[in-house]
Amino acid sequence: xxxxxxxxxxxxxxxxxxxxxxxxxxxxxxxxxxxxxxxxxxxxxxxxxxxxxxxxxxxxxxxxxxxxxxxxxxxxxxxxxxxxxxxxxxxxxxxxxxxxxxxxxxxxxxxxxxxxxxxxxxxxxxxxxxxxxxxxxxxxxxxxxxxxxxxxxxxxxxxxxxxxxxxxxxxxxxxxxxxxxxxxxxxxxxxx
Amino acid sequence: xxxxxxxxxxxxxxxxxxxxxxxxxxxxxxxxxxxxxxxxxxxxxxxxxxxxxxxxxxxxxxxxxxxxxxxxxxxxxxxxxxxxxxxxxxxxxxxxxxxxxx
Numbered sequence: 001x002x003x004x005x006x007x008x009x010x011x012x013x014x015x016x017x018x019x020x021x022x023x024x025x026x027x028x029x030x031x032x033x034x035x036x037x038x039x040x041x042x043x044x045x046x047x048x049x050x051x052x053x054x055x056x057x058x059x060x061x062x063x064x065x066x067x068x069x070x071x072x073x074x075x076x077x078x079x080x081x082x083x084x085x086x087x088x089x090x091x092x093x094x095x096x097x098x099x100x101x102x103x104x105x106x107x108x109x110x111x112x113x114x115x116x117x118x119x120x121x122x123x124x125x126x127x128x129x130x131x132x133x134x135x136x137x138x139x140x141x142x143x144x145x146x147x148x149x150x151x152x153x154x155x156x157x158x159x160x161x162x163x164x165x166x167x168x169x170x171x172x173x174x175x176x177x178x179x180x181x182x183x184x185x186x187x188x189x190x191x192x
Numbered sequence: 193x194x195x196x197x198x199x200x201x202x203x204x205x206x207x208x209x210x211x212x213x214x215x216x217x218x219x220x221x222x223x224x225x226x227x228x229x230x231x232x233x234x235x236x237x238x239x240x241x242x243x244x245x246x247x248x249x250x251x252x253x254x255x256x257x258x259x260x261x262x263x264x265x266x267x268x269x270x271x272x273x274x275x276x277x278x279x280x281x282x283x284x285x286x287x288x289x290x291x292x293x294x
Contacts, residue, residue: 021242024242025242027263028219028241028242028263029238031218031219031220031261031262032219032220032223032234034260034262035219035220035221036220044234047233047234047235048233048234048235049233049235054235054238057235057236057238057239058238058239058242
């Protein structure tokens with residue numbers, strides 16, 4: 001660190017004290033470096049310690065101490081406004097549960113319809129084969145309807161399989177990721 | 193240093209050091225002089241000087257020296273009176289302690 005850097009940093013750290021006090025302190029240390037001479041510049045910097053240490057002698061809290069009080073204030077506000085945000089949090093949680101339940105319901109519905117249509121279609125096909133004996137026209141129509149039903153049912157079952165294999169794990173993953181991200185951001189913030 | 197130097201004693205020492213120079217003296221020299229007697233960090237003295245200045249025990253003036261401004265500290269009347277008080281107090285205090293050690 002050079003003298004210039006030291007003084008600049010000190011000036012920055014003293015930004016919250018009155019202008020006249022700050023100017024006086026900077027003038028003093030500027031003078032101090034002058035008197036010590038260039039040859040002693042590093043020695044003086046070492047002796048003074050750091051700009052933070054010098055700022056502290058002037059009753060200026062270090063940034064970490066400030067941040068600590070900031071966090072205390074944030075936590076205090078969070079606790080005091082609990083009645084306000086508890087509703088929002090509960091609402092968000094409820095929304096999430098509803099979304100999952102909705103996805104679950106739709107999935108089950110697709111499976112049910114698919115299975116029903118497939119079974120119905122197959123039964124129609126089988127019945128149609130027997131009906132052919134009695135009335136070929138009726139039997140053919142029944143078989144045709146059965147084939148259509150079975151095809152629609154199989155399509156729905158395929159859609160169900162695709163949902164279960166591809167979509168739902170994706171959804172879960174994104175929800176888990178979102179929750180984890182929020183938590184990580186909070187943890188990161190706490191560490192500062 | 194075994195013994196702590198309280199704020200009052202530090203004030204007294206700084207006033208004494210400044211009073212040695214009729215024309216006043218400057219921050220760097222005050223620090224070096226005080227460090228002859230006390231093991232203090234270089235950053236300790238500025239707040240003391242600033243406080244004594246605000247309490248009107250010291251006055252400040254700038255004078256040109258070697259092509260730049262040098263800030264001098266000089267004892268005021270109030271500072272001189274305060275130093276006198278400190279001297280009396282110190283004599284009383286130190287003689288009592290010395291007596292105890294005899």
